[in-house]
Amino acid sequence: MKKRKILIIGLMVVGALALLTGCIPGDGSHTVAKPAGFFSGIWHGWIAPISLVGGLFNKHLRVYEVNNTGWFYDLGFYAAVISGFGGISLFRNKKSKND
Template identity: 65%
Template sequence: MKIRYLLIMVLMTFTVLSLTGCVPGDGVNNVQHPAGFFWGIWHGWVAPVSLIIGIFNHHIRVYEIYNSGWWYDLGFYIAVISGFGGISLSRRKRVKQEE
C-alpha cells in the first residue's frame, strides 16, 4: 500500500513538472515567433496549472500574449472546452428508478 502511494506521488510530481515546462509567458514565444494553433491547444490544457504558477511568478500567464491571433484563440478555446466541459459529458448518468 505504501509503495503504491509513493508511486502515485512520484508520477503526479513528474506530471506537474513536465506541464510547467511550456506554460504561457515562459519566453518561448515572442513577436518574431508567435504561438499558433497547437500552442493554443497546449496552453488551454495547462491553463489550471498556469493559473496556480502565475500566482507566484508574475511573468507566467494563463494566455500567451504573443500569439498568431484567431488560430491561437481557436486552439485555446477548443482545449478549455474539451478539457473541462468534456468531463461532464463522460460522467455516468444515474437513471431514476420509478417506485
C-alpha cells in the first residue's frame, strides 16, 4: 500500500512539472508577431527555477523570453521573481533571539 502511495505521488509530481513547463520561455510559442506580454512575464517569473534547470538539458530553453513586449513583460517578470523568492521574507514575523 505504501509503494502505491509513493507511485501515485510521484506521478502527480511529474504531471505537475509537465504542466508547468508547457509555456516555458524559448519553447517557440512566442514570436515577433506574437510577443510575450505582462501575464507571460508573470508566468515566466514564477517558473524561472524550472526554466533554469530545463536550460541545462535543452539549449533552446531560456529563463527570460527574448520575444516580449518590452517594459510590461519586464514588470511582470520581475514582480513574480521578487514576490516568489524575496517578497515572502518581508512579511514573515521575525522571532527574537530570546525565543
